[in-house]
């Protein structure tokens with residue numbers, strides 16, 4: 313099968329389109345024929361070696377996590393999925409492999425694709441959808457009538473977070489780059505702050521501060537909270553994880569594989585309650601220059617890059 317791969321950590325020049333043997337699903341895993349895959353910042357953070365404590369040093373490595381496709385084979389012990397099912401999901405952080413004709417995924421990282429959602433749209437959902445949903449509703453425990461601040465409200469995670477929060481009956485304040493305020497309002501953000509013009513948001517106003525950009529200093533985020541409020545940050549570092557262990561309002565959050573949560577996100581997309589924006593679609597053969605463009609883009613708020621695999 314064709315796949316994107318690399319033989320050492322490094323810049324975009326290490327990426328190549330290669331051939332690999334068809335993988336066999338292990339216990340609890342499925343083999344999926346990929347119809348569409350979507351890029352995330354983690355794809356190049358991993359390729360650069362920035363996450364090597366989690367991703368290890370075995371090469372060649374394959375690329376990409378988010379996919380949508382059709383189940384080709386199921387491993388032992390798989391109960392919820394059958395050959396021929398249309399699904400969306402994410403490959404394991406360590407293995408990756410979605411930018412390929414076939415990918416292996418754990419059953420718990422896969423959900424059924426609603427008919428109303430295209431393969432391309434479905435492929436954009438797993439990483440950003442699951443992270444936004446879990447961060448807002450589980451880590452943030454956002455309740456109807458509460459106030460949330462979403463830093464980076466027009467990014468991949470930010471857009472879904474806005475829709476999850478408004479769907480939960482919360483009032484949303486969000487930050488985006490100046491010039492995009494109308495886009496944010498259209499998405500459902502009640503109060504928009506341009507982070508490049510007015511970087512200090514209001515104090516004492518929020519039950520949840522959700523930092524999707526990882527740029528809010530802790531003291532700033534803490535000043536923004538109401539008493540008892542929570543700060544959720546999804547761009548962790550060693551120092552942030554250390555702070556997260558301490559008692560207090562701060563959590564450095566990582567999305568967790570959970571097929572129920574992913575199905576919830578997929579079904580919400582099927583009902584039109586969660587939409588994502590696709591900025592560009594390319595074939596697997598044209599994916600490398602498109603991934604490089606995305607990695608070098610000065611702003612990412614335009615939408616997701618989707619790789620269509622026929």
Ligand SMILES: NC(=O)c1ccc[n+]([C@@H]2O[C@H](COP(=O)([O-])OP(=O)(O)OC[C@H]3O[C@@H](n4cnc5c(N)ncnc54)[C@H](OP(=O)(O)O)[C@@H]3O)[C@@H](O)[C@H]2O)c1
Pocket residue numbers: 352353354357439440443463464465466467468469470487488489507524525526527545546547548565566567568610611612613614
């Ligand atoms: N922990 C997890 O489980 C998890 C899961 C998914 C993603 N992530 C991480 O979360 C981050 C966001 O992911 P994403 O897919 O949403 O990325 P994204 O689409 O690139 O969105 C990031 C957003 O942050 C905005 N931004 C940039 N600088 C900012 C600032 N100073 N203040 C406020 N907003 C700012 C960007 O605006 P412009 O485009 O205008 O610059 C963009 O809208 C990435 O670092 C990703 O690796 C973590």
